[in-house]
Amino acid sequence: MAAASFCDDLEPASARTRIRDVLAAGAARAGDRVVVGGWVRTGREQGKGSFAFLELSDGSCAATLQVIVDAAVHPLARLTATGTSVLVEGEIKEPPEGTKQNVELKVSRVLEVGEVDAAVYPLPKGKVKLTLEKLRDVVHLRSRTNTIGAVARIRHQLAYASHTFFDENGFLYVHTPIITMSDCEGAGEMFxxxxxxxxxxxxxxxxxxxxxxxxxxxxxxxxxxxxxxxxxxxxxxxxxxxxxxxxxxxxxxxxxxxxxxxxxxxxxxxxxxxxxxxxxxxxxDFFKRQAFLTVSGQLQVETYACSLSSVYTFGPTFRAENSHTSRHLAEFWMVEPEIAFANLQDDMNCAEKYVQYLCKWLLDHCWEDMEFMVKNYDKNAIERLELVSSTPFVRISYTKAVELLKNVTDKKFDNKVEWGIDLASEHERYLTEDIFKKPVIVYNYPKGIKAFYMRLNDDDKTVAAMDVLVPKVGELIGGSQREERLDVLKQRILDAGLPLEPYEWYLDLRRFGSVKHSGFGLGFERMILFATGMENIRDVIPFPRLPRTRIASPLTLPARRRRRDGGLLTEASPEAPLPLRHSQSQPLQLQSLVVAGPDFTFVDHHLRSAPTENERELNDSVNVNASEANKEASGAAATQTETESPTDNASSNNVCVDTVISTLNSHGSVHCASKFFHVRCAAHIINLIARDGVNTISAVIANIRALVLIVKSSPLQQEAFSKLVAELAVAERGSHYPTTNLFFSEFCEINLKIIEWLKNNDKFVVSTAKSMKKNFDKYWDMSNIALAIACFLDPRYKMKVVEFYYSEMSDDYGFDDMYEFKKILQKLYDSYASKYGSSAASFVQESEPRIARTSRTSQCYVDLNEEPKRKRLSSFLRDNTEPVQEQTDFEQYIKDPLLTWKEGDYFDILSWWKTHGIKYPILGRLARDVLAIPTSTVASESTFSAGGRAVDKYHRLDPQVVEALICSKDWIRASREEQSGVASILDDLAGLATNDKAE
Structure with a gap:
């Protein structure tokens, strides 16, 4: 007897076919009529508006289905906007030969349309992509992107694989409570x-x-x-x-x-x-006692393990800890199996099998999405899965791991390595990526860094705990054999500073039929991070909880296109350095844009400022700022962009710069594989080097500080001090940023001086020099090639000065360094030649560059025995300079005689290249970009400034307001045509004195 139906008044169910099934069947389904629904990725009208092509996606797979709609079937303007949802009926057809699609859909009927107003749709214009960080603010758009769609499908498969693995191995799925009375970790970090x-x-x-x-x-x-x-x-x-x-x-x-x-x-x-x-x-309270969101379902699931043998839970967990990093979340998911009659060895075996199972599952079921991740995010993602799925894991004790890390000589860790520490991510990754080059299980950790429920070993120093470490993310799994002895567990709870009363139910497991048992927890988002190669864990969870929303820039880029002289940047160079500047007194990161114009004028404007406590999100925004800034600066005709970023040596800046380089490389926008992109801040390194020496004379500095207090305490003392400042012509405000060519010889002299101090007989001098050398090498390893090329572009020096200093600083007379330098220089020139055309052979009358007497503020940072250095350099230049025959551009420049100049005179290199740009067209373009690289994020006069005047620690302004004030002030000041110089603090004091007299 047929079942009665009482829903005749409802419309019939939709017989929709998934795009994945249509594409999988391919030409075998040609001629079939199907109903397909999805969202338009791209739409374009063809044949003078007679029909339209729609690229349709329904999220069932990474690929899209090409849909053809005639104008007679439906108004095309309502269908082609990106984001439009459609439900259409049509016939599957084989496309013409030579097209990428294996099938397409010819629409006969449009059933439903969800229109989109293209004018307000939150997509950027042109080819600028929305960053993943920005997409977190646009919820409806985020899940429609290729990336989040691929991550969602991979997440689903990993969840399904987890349930399948445990079901195949006899585990029962248990739901544990989200609201609990007990703290599993004993750290108090609970909501x-x-x-x-x-x-x-x-x-x-x-x-x-x-x-x-x-x-x-x-x-x-x-x-x-x-x-x-x-x-x-x-x-x-x-x-x-x-x-x-x-x-x-x-x-x-x-x-x-x-x-x-x-x-x-x-x-x-x-x-x-x-x-x-x-x-x-x-x-x-509601529960009559304290209650928390669970940090783990482990304690509860143990009760079922001690009754049903093998169980697992899979659910959300919460940690009230700092989640302002790319690896931590306040809310995340955990997979936690628990096994009765199992020791630590059984626990490690289960964890290894589980991780390998997940990796193999992705290779078998998510190949298309994994290929997308390889192409767009991590080229080693599939290779990493294959390695883990087929390679036995290395197992070493914690003590052995610390011993191996202590013996590392080729890497300096940021976190100290000693027995008793909780291994940092850099330690875990070094073990897996450098020492063993495979997954590692570290076991028997010190009891002081692990939770109370882990079984105490017989040595009374370690517990039977284990962590599974994998390449890319470090710790993936944490587990242990549980403490089954009642008296020991009681004492461990008390030692953790926890009361016994909330854990009486947990202690009952040991009072009545206690059994040894083990278990572990896998952070599900960490597993997705490992599999996909994504950088930020917030991009692998559907709805990340953010500590704060992204701070938007208060000024749009078109409004920022102002030069210091108030004019528009109509022909600015696309090579726009993007310095990242940090406040010395507050966690504030300031992004500035330096644009090189065709007339060799360099413009520096603030683009963004934001607290660096949310640095990863700020770093993501640098991608958009860099690409948009270069696009605006270069005009519509620009086809390639190049940026450089000087930063201090903070590790967070390394992450930021790597992110930007990755984005720009994907667009082919960086010359020479980003060799010159990341430049260390010269002022910061000089400050660090000087600080090492200053620390040794702290007593003298204390006297100077006392003198400063005396001067500040009396108007008469201030007046006397002001006169002294005026007589010595001391600059009160940083405003001078020397061009890059001035730095190579200065830093070489610093290096030679430090090397000389290292050979000193005084142990005090040697120890101080070692500390200085360490900081100097951090800078030199990152920046020496960029500075050497800038020095080569100085017609007074060219290759000779580079050769001179390399020979003095190297035991092999600098042969290897010079070879590397020439190779990179040639590669850089070839890059510019291919971009801007072949060398020109036309020449013009040379004109002398501007010569002026040297002023105090135009000199570089340090004067180390200036006279002896100049004599040695002048002698070397005379002995090694020969007349050469004129050729064209690069070779011509090398063979042209060195430009002579008088000692003590100021040489304007920008004026020289502006005049000689026709003679050396490609080198001139290269010089304009290289000389614009900011070697410092502050002015030379501000190298040792105390800073802290922009925003003090007592402000209560919203970060967006602070950003608007800082950036707006910079742009308003720059737009004032009458400001040809920088006001002096003495002028302010004089104004105050005048006002006092008037009153």
């Missing part, structure tokens, strides 16, 4: 669940609307009760009628109800209820 705050708000609202009664009101109400009680008694005594007595009783009850309500209101107290000792009275 508390309470109704006390909402109750307090309700109480305060009630008291505002109806204040608590006074004592007199309560006494009056009680007197009324007594009075009406007496009336009832009197009526009963005189044997009044039932109606009269009943009415009197009702009046008495109403009076008693009033007293009861007044008593309740009188007990209401504003705020959170507290005990006599001041602690919060959680007995008044």
């Amino acid at each position: 508390q669940v309470t109704t006390l705050f909402s109750q307090a708000e309700k109480t305060e609202k009630l008291l505002r609307e109806n204040p608590a009664p006074s004592d007199s009101e309560i006494e009056a109400a009680k007197f009324l009760v007594k009075e009406r009680g007496d009336a009832v008694a009197q009526l009963k005594a005189v044997k009044a009628s039932k109606q009269e007595i009943s009415a009197a009783v009702d009046e008495l009850n109403r009076a008693k109800e009033i007293v009861s309500k007044l008593d309740e209101r009188s007990k209401l107290k504003p705020g959170i209820p507290r005990r006599d000792d001041g602690s919060i009275a959680f007995e008044n």
